[in-house]
Amino acid sequence: MTTNTKRAILDLAESLLLDKGFNGFSYAHIASELGVKNAAIHYHFPSKEDLGCAVVQRYRDRFQLWVNNARVKDLSPQEKLDWFFSIYASLRADQGKVCLGGSLETEFNSIPVSLRQQTESLTNELLSWLASTLEEGREAGIFQFNGESGNKAALILSSLQGALQMARALGTETFHAVVAQHKQDLLV
């Protein structure tokens, strides 16, 4: 039986990571928010590196669970893309959070190596799913674009990542304008 505390720590750490970045939150933040002591966090996650890796690992597991579930798997390519966009729109709606990859990659040069590897795996998995979905849509005659689907996927993923960040400075409309433009580019 796993504790509530461990999950609460992961939840809060994920939220803080997307809000302030890996170097932007501390064990003290988490502890005071949860009403426990500093050392309680260290009991569940000995180092901050462990905590960071656990957050990304859980996120990766969650994503794989989603895309392998019929609720997503059985959608049309267009619906799949809309579902994917909605993940990012939800992040924006949730206190203006950025995406996990964007947060970690921006601090890439000041995070532990194991966390960098987790980030690389996460990004590859997102990119791979998105490329497959784009390819599936193009073959079905729903999407229209030139070049390799992997490159178009990288373009879209990088843009969603950047758009969540830009929206912090320019507002939510900017993010939605980018998403709308992607749809227009793909569907015309």
Next chain:
Amino acid sequence: MTTNTKRAILDLAESLLLDKGFNGFSYAHIASELGVKNAAIHYHFPSKEDLGCAVVQRYRDRFQLWVNNARVKDLSPQEKLDWFFSIYASLRADQGKVCLGGSLETEFNSIPVSLRQQTESLTNELLSWLASTLEEGREAGIFQFNGESGNKAALILSSLQGALQMARALGTETFHAVVAQHKQDLLV
């Protein structure tokens, strides 16, 4: 007569900002690298907020100087776009740096308010120039895209920003693939 030190501080602070982020470097880093004492930095920039704002202000001035100079102003839309892409390619080539907007926006919720305002102004200026250039190219029949040029500009800018970050995890090829895809999307 301004000192060498002040400029050296700004140069190093800008480099560190694009490498490790605003929360990822300290006055001690700059001081030891320059062979001066901590307090010397505080003499030129009383607070870290002042230093951050000065870095962005100088970057903004530099960009306006460039785009208003004949060397850029007299280029064709396609050459202007290539010039703009080359700024980001240079950042990638320079130790895998990210762009200034991306660095600051990712840490937006843990930087001083005045630095947020600088970030907003910078992003608006980049976006505005890019939108004009895209519009100019479309009217000249060189670029092809649907929708408002402002939205396409936001898509491209956000993507360049995200691609520099992604390239840290996936490598330089990813960045160049994204740039190539943008060109293909615009020029077909």
Next chain:
DNA sequence: TTGACAACTTACTAACCAGTAAGTAAAATA
């Protein structure tokens, strides 16, 4: 030559950081 000012250094502080060692109370297990 004197005085002012620019460009620092020395020496410090209070706050915060991740991380640890030792102890405790309750629950699960044998």
Next chain:
DNA sequence: TATTTTACTTACTGGTTAGTAAGTTGTCAA
């Protein structure tokens, strides 16, 4: 019932952080 294990707390450490106050040195203008 006795023992072990889980989930913590208390109390601490050494390192780093931005920031400050007071002193020093060299240059330049009157």
